[in-house]
Amino acid sequence: MITSGEFLERMRRLRPNCYMHGELVRRDDPRLMVSMKDILMSYDLAQDPKWADLVLATSHISGKKINRWTHIHQTVEDLLKKQKLTREASHLSGTCIQRCMGTDMMNALSVASKEADEVNNGKTEYHQRFLNFLKEFQEKDMVGAAAQTDVKGDRLLRPHEQADPDLYLRVVDRKPNGVVVRGCKVHTTVGSYCDELIVTPCRTLTAEEKDWAICFSIPADTKGVTMLIEAANPTPRKAFPAEVEKHGIGHTVTIFDDVFVPYERVFVDGETRVASRAALLFALYHRHSYTGCKPAYTDLLMGTTALIAEISGIEKEQHVRHKLAEMISVAELVNAAGIAAAYNATRASSGTMIPDVIFCNVGRKHAGVNIYHEYDILCDICGGQPQTMPYEEEYANPKIRPYLDKYFMRKKDVPPEIQHRAFRLAQDLIAGPIASNMQIAGVHGGGSPIMEDIAILSQYPIEEKKNIARRLAGIPEVDPKAKKK
Ligand code: SF4
Secondary structure (H helix, E strand, O other), X not given: OOOHHHHHHXXXXXXXXXXXXXXXXXXXXXXXXXXXXXXXXXXXXXXXXXXHHHHEEEOOOOOOEEEHHHOOOOOHHHHHHHHHHHHHHXXXXXXXXXXXXXXXXXXXXXXXXXXXXXXXXXXXXXXXXXXXXXXXXXXXXXXXXXXXXXXXXXXXXXXXXXXXXXXXXXXXXXXXXXXXXXXXXXXXXXXXXXXEEEEOOOOOOOOOXXXXXXXXXXXXXXXXXXXXXXXXXXXXXXXXXXXXXXOOEEEEEEEEEEEEEEHHHEEEEOOHHHXXXXXXXXXXXXXXXXXXXXXXXXXXHHHHHHHHHHHOOOOOOHHHHHHHHHHHHHHHHHHHHHHHHHHOOEEOOOOOEEOOHHHHHHHHHHHHHXXXXXXXXXXXXXXXXXXXXXXXXXXXXXXXXXXXXXXXOOOOOOOHHHHHHHHHHHHHHHHOHHHHHHHHHHHHOOOOHHHHHHHHHHHOOHHHHHHHHHHHHOOOOOOHHHHHO
């Protein structure tokens, strides 16, 4: 394992290939450091004995202690610990902790690389390549970004039907020692401060789409890779410094302009069914991670709602209590879905534990449909204050401060600065740059809502439910297997 300082040094050594606000920037650009904070935190937690039980794991390939964010889940307990770690670390951050991206991609590829060998009757060596890469990933304590979502072009056309076939990343050339890929991935969380870009398709593929059926990993500064950064940084504090201002989240548009990928880093190549499965597996692992981070975010929205209600003297009002009960229900049902997904996990042929599809997806769906409702509750309890409160600089002005201390008051026994700090946090959550990021991620992160419905409906035994109805109605039951055919 390495320290956060060593990780930062590694980032400094990467070839600059990231653009921000029109400039080529280095990885330690101050505008990126806030977004990178949670990645650095993931290393700091591993050095903290209080976090050891959650953050440390034992590698199943080397037997060494490793950071859990580089671990391949071997047991139900591994899945439970990853979920708990995600929830608890997210409490420290108040936003997306980001390192789950690489973890989820690595777990997906651990399964897919093995299955790719199986469809080739053991004549390929994808899984051994993956294990070699995993060893390096764990020893160097790497951060991986999930470069999955293609730009997709015309949404009604398949990859091979697009006017420009590069709208889905694909193989454009083959060399004796590797492949050349071209395309563009979007929403690449952590892209500008990761070690590796880990790539899978973003959808299921058909037999004629072998060139798009490619899974691989390459260093983030590989020749031909260019990244365009979007960093959602919280509003910096001037008068009342607070932890919340230190945590942001960064994404990139990641362009692959004829990038060479050596075969030792290619884990699926042309096996369309397995590449499709890799895409779905990443989404599945990520939705399971979501059952940790999303309850954590609800905890924050709920805690802020309760705090504002307390300061305002309305915490015992029935409508406030019911609203808090709604938020508690969302947080704990989503969390419970993740626990159920872990307990109902199955073991893949690679040995990796795969969380249950239904529980992961219903949990993620429940979180997604409630996200704006949770903001609605916080906004309702706060009133208009988070949007119209004065700039912080006015509090630093000794001439103005007494006015604010006198008039910015609710309950008289709560000091004005406490009231101000609470509403400033609410402002960050409802009206700041992080708010829009977390709202949109709350709907689309880990795949759009329709993908959750597709996953649920494709796996759920709905015919069995119809048979319950048939039996009670006196209608002959139908064998679900016969119906599938
Ligand atoms: Fe992890 Fe949640 Fe952020 Fe995804 S959205 S990277 S699961 S913290």
